[in-house]
Amino acid sequence: MKSLKKVLYSQKAAPYVFVLPFLLSFMFFWIYPLFSTVKMSFQSILPGQVEWIGLENYQKLLKDRVFHLAIKNSFTYMFWTLVLLIPFPMIYACIMDGKLVKAKGLFKALLYLPALTSVVVAGTMFRLMFAEMETSQMNQIVQWLGFGPIKWLKGKYTGMFALLLVACWRWTGVNMLYYLSGLKNIDNSLYESAEIDGASGFKKFLYIQLPLLKPTTIYVLTISIYAGLAMFLESFMLWNGNASPNNIGLTIVGYLYRRGIEKNQLGYASAVGLVLLAIALFINIIQLIWNGTFKKEER
Amino acid sequence: MKKKLLSMLLCIVMLASLFAACGKKDDADNKEPGTQQGNDEGTDEGNDDAGDEEGEATAITTVGPDSGTKMEMWTFVELHSQFYAEMLNLWNEQNPDKQIQITFTTYPYGDMHNKLLMSNQAGTGAPDLCDIEISQFPNFMQGEVQFRELNEFVDKYRDDIVPARLEIYSKDGKEYGAPTHVGATVMFYNTEILEKYGVDYTTIKTWDDYTEAAKKVAEGSNGEVYMTSVDTGGTDWLWVAMAEYGEDYTTDEGAPNIELQSIKNMLNMQKGWLDEGLAIVSPGGHVDLEEGFANLGDGKIASFPKAMWFMSRFLNYLPEMAGKWAIAPCPVFEEGQPRSVGIGGTGTVVSLQSKNADLAAEFITFAKLSYEGNVKIWEVLGFDTCNTEIWSDPEITSDTSNQYIAYFVNNPFDALNEIKDEIGVIKVGKINPAISEQFNLTILNNVFENGADIDEELKMAQEQLELEDY
């Protein structure tokens, strides 16, 4: 008994004790479900009737146009969130970081506020603002600009616009805070020497801030890819259910939900999930190799 | 400093709300025993709530004596559980030796069906009794059905009930769901608008007549008012068309077959209306939505086809329009065609996981299929009951104090009795959820909003549907 205690308290064993929760959680809530989802993807699962059907689910996926549309939607959404939610927050943060802006605390809190609201609340709010009645907020704005009322949530482009607006509204503040904290890590002496050299604000941004913010950008990029590919609730709330006209708001996870939970086709849904897994890992690994993260890890 | 003050304030608000929550809970605890005594208060509440949306929150109520057999029931419309509660009190009165206590839980529509599916899959966690909406029903008929077969319990009432309504909740001759209503589709006409533009709705017999009337309305109002709105998110119009031609978009084998003449005729006609400015696309996709109610309330459209159960929506959302709406049979393409089709419905099932499945089955067939039960269905829910004897019971049909009869220009039962033998049936099978999805999400939108070619859209959807299992 005593020796066990001694072993547990030894410097060699301690790290393993510390990481034990992660190992357990990894085994039980990651590896195990991952294996069962792989297994299920080769099955047809009905109450009381489980059958092995080989690759049938995957073959069906190849022909399933709705699934292809879901992939396309998820990619479009992810792409635009990357375009809109990385450069702009970065620039905002750089402006905010200077001495020019007054009442910084207030603005930081304001910009962060949307991230604190639940998607249920935000989605409902935007759904009602994008309602197709002439009296809804967005239609009032376009009418004020001299256009006719728009059926926002019925069109392919306007629907995506609404989704992206929700994303920008919710995440600009968060990403800006990430960048702000990244900027705090930049040594002040760098700015000072740049000032002595007479560098303009823009040059400072280009030659100091941009390169030194690379770690932050990698981090933001990684989580944005994840969030973009896994988006579902936003679309679920914006269309008050998982059914958007012409599937304009259907995402991969939305399709997984539709097949697995709404239609109870667990096997097929598992195949959908695994395709998503492959896509997510592929993109992120490419991204990380490209950014040289793994090289750093090995050192 | 200010920030600290503000956050302090917010924390106080939070604490206060916590206390409010605790106080709330006591309230609820105090209330339950009251309901448990099975008093008559439930009746009054039920009727009040029909006109009052504020009772929609997720609600749990327990009804029946503590000594009774305990059961659990899920519904997705709170009004339904109030109806069951009333029937339960009646049951307990009539069967003192077999008393039941049921805990009712109202879930949101999607969640309830998803939860039941998953409970069936898991083999645990399902309630004894559960309402299932008809379009979701096929999802539950896959694999080994996890519900108690009801045939032997239905037999007692079988002769009085429209057979088609029992059939739609059955698989291989075994009945699994107790039906609530027929859902006969009728045309609702706004008589105020039609009179203003010189249209007599009783003379509209065919879709050609209907189109003529639509022209009158459009001309008379300078295009401000439309005859109707066509749906991009609902298949009701297509069901009417299929029933009129006697077609069905699933074959006897259950395969999808959506390239039908009836559907093409209906879509072409509707597209013509849109092109000529005689109709609009339903805001939000169909009529049974907030946007749809608003559209009706604003007097934008003069008519629309919908099943009889839509009557309760008028009372809930458009009480100010009482005395303006009339109910009539649907127009037809060719005279002599049947003029209605049953749409919608709720089948109540008994789970095999229930420890008292037989008692539950006995109760639910009593509640939904007995004569008393059908009277209550009409009174509380305003549905066209599956026991058609109710339709001709003068005590019921001429009761002008009834809120539904009082609301409409003509007596709803007159319209119902006129079409009694013409109510078509469209099969609902495993492929149906996928077919509705194709129409509601893709085909109708592309045809009406994006000007797509009807034949081509149907063909593409048919191809996609053939990928599904059926």
Place this chain on the structure above:
Amino acid sequence: MGKQENSFEIEKKVGMALKTRILSVIATSFFAALGIIVVFPFFVMVIASFRPGKDIIRYGLALQIDFDVMSFKNYKYLFTGNHAYFTWFKNSLVLTLLSVVLTLIVCYFVAYGLSMYKFKLRNFLFFLVIATMMVPFEILMLPLFQEMIDLKLIDTTAGVILPGLVSASTVFFFRQYMMGLPHELLDAGRIDGSTEYGICIKIMLPITKPAFAAMAILSSMGAWNSMLWPLLVYRSASKFTLPIGLNTLLTPYGNNYDLLIAGSCFAVLPIFAIFLAFQSYFIDGMTAGAVKG
């Protein structure tokens, strides 16, 4: 000559100051505009929360201040009406509190092990942490749900919390933060005779406070707003959390906007309070944490 030069210098300085001031006004008003855009939807919602729900059904959500139809009725109903809102509120508070506290503690320990010790599997384990971070949880949702059924954890708070207890991103963040802390403290502690665990709790924990603050905000945001997983796990309506509960107000059989909008406004408050309370630590914590990459 000298005088002239001096005045020129002053002029230049004044010019600079003026330029800075103009730039400052531009920058500040830029953020003010941004702030207004961001707050605008809230504003619309708050206004709407004073209007009858039926109005919103009819006209959508818009910034219409019409004092004739506005009243405190919705709020009165929120606080005194017969509905489950505050049950949801309480459930959400309890769930958030429990899951945040547990997650932070467990993740701190894991990250401590990963950052303070050099051991064989360290890099491999850290790689696993990053890998789990990149896989959308939703993929594992269905099998996890079945696992919860097998473990009889359905409809329990443990079932909701456990799978997310060791959050990869939280571990990642803590680990990044602690990599920057002086490792010499460990040796000092050992010399003082503390055990490994004693050092972890008594010496290192206090100096990790900023990271805790940052993670407290991020995790409570996630927990307070999480919906999909609790929706699957919770069966009884009495256990519903706010997002699930608010979502139940949206049904095909009539949306209860009276309660929904007023309740939504009120639901933002607690999380906003936490944010304000921890905000100053938040940036510091973030600065020292994740972003070093």
